[in-house]
Amino acid sequence: MSPTLPTAGSTFPFVPPDPAYAERVRASFARQGAMKTLGAELIAVEPGYCAIALLPRPEVSQQHGYVHAGVVGAIVDSAGGYAGFTLFPANASVLTVEFKLNLLAPASGDRLVAEGFVVKPGRTLAITRGEVHAEHHGRRKLVAIMQQTLMVMHGKAEE
Amino acid sequence: MSPTLPTAGSTFPFVPPDPAYAERVRASFARQGAMKTLGAELIAVEPGYCAIALLPRPEVSQQHGYVHAGVVGAIVDSAGGYAGFTLFPANASVLTVEFKLNLLAPASGDRLVAEGFVVKPGRTLAITRGEVHAEHHGRRKLVAIMQQTLMVMHGKAEE
Amino acid sequence: MSPTLPTAGSTFPFVPPDPAYAERVRASFARQGAMKTLGAELIAVEPGYCAIALLPRPEVSQQHGYVHAGVVGAIVDSAGGYAGFTLFPANASVLTVEFKLNLLAPASGDRLVAEGFVVKPGRTLAITRGEVHAEHHGRRKLVAIMQQTLMVMHGKAEE
């Protein structure tokens, strides 16, 4: 009942059915033209977890100079999607059914890091949550949170 | 970057501006006719945190006998709302702007516990997240997660 | 491009695969103990559409006397779920994967009417949206909107 317990998505030891999960995520990420266009970089892949970094700059900004909410959404959608994808079988691909993003603070600083965590893997659907942190002068500030539903597309491996 | 870190809403030490926050939450909860009708009980109030319990039974069920998704939503909406309310000034009341609920597993068992955690307090808005756990034979299973936006209604204290 | 066009979910002529869709919805609704406890009534079932009414009263209220946001969510979750269910095959049941509710105005008046509209039917998932209107002195006011994802549970007909 304590408010200081670690939360959903952080306490389950996940075992990926495909040992090559990390390679599969990296290859798929490399095919996302949108991530390249935004300048996003895949920085961590673990079972049920993925992190993507983005450097704030005018090319990804909204009208006040902060990173655009939609761009924040794009990197955390990818982070959640690939967190889920790490636990999919080798012959399946991933599709975002829906996501919901709350913006907590202006997204700026030296670097943004979007993290996706699997909350519940499943045969047909997977549920993830996400966090976006702004790093600035060595400090980390939470700027957005997300909830997401993914679909497991069996028999549709990415080529 | 580790996926096992405690998450947003669980690591911030909150200091309620109103020392009588718990009494204020309890008095407000007692005015929620809907919680009484559903048989929900307030079981914990801490700064930035609130927990509400519900006994699964036919009166709160959906068509398969599990607790209705809308009822799961109702108790975690209240838990999130009162988590936020603990950090409001004494002369303010709380309003739900929106919430989003993902159902992860059938809600059944000996008892449901809905927990609300403040992720970001604020002068006008507060952002919370929620979890609903089903307790059964001494074990706890996560059955739903929520994200919520609250509005701080200044100068509108509940009488 | 006009903002006054009818929107998604209102323009598609749906043909239910099961001609007995309305009876199936009514029988299922009658099994939802939660709807009975809240005093909700099924008032319309059409292909891809469902409406549920609720009389505002202290038993479904929040702390200010308005209908509880969670109760508003419960009736519109059911309305969306049964809107989707009208388009399911006879041997399938329905499950809410997730829903998101925005509250627009206090829910009060003579009667609340929650409406669910199918936006996209599908073999595995169905997407709906919902509206909750408060009727007062013959006028109708929009008090909440919803987006929802449903799962089609094939081979799991309700008994």
Added chain:
Amino acid sequence: MSPTLPTAGSTFPFVPPDPAYAERVRASFARQGAMKTLGAELIAVEPGYCAIALLPRPEVSQQHGYVHAGVVGAIVDSAGGYAGFTLFPANASVLTVEFKLNLLAPASGDRLVAEGFVVKPGRTLAITRGEVHAEHHGRRKLVAIMQQTLMVMHGKAEE
């Protein structure tokens, strides 16, 4: 009670408090570096309404070649935000509090059009909904729907 009525956000005649609302939207959109990077174009601004177009191409794709869900989210977030902004006073700016996106079909075709509609304007918050349509060979297909909460930042006009 008919499912074929025009829906929320499409039936209210809005009167912008600032007659120069369209110029204000166009100037703000031009400051969104992210929209330029994605190749998005503002194609319509009306009171309570905004439309943004995007040409599907590899630079905005996900791993299967469709437009990335996050990019779909980015253009409809902007469309909703500027729909709301048309109804803000001249000295206010706009901030996305949260949005929720359901993806209905692969986003591809000749052109994507994201539309934002104000559902409820307000002094502090505004609620919008959005649709994204894929145009292909002169036909239009709904590929995503959105709900969004905006904040009115008074006294913070964009320069």
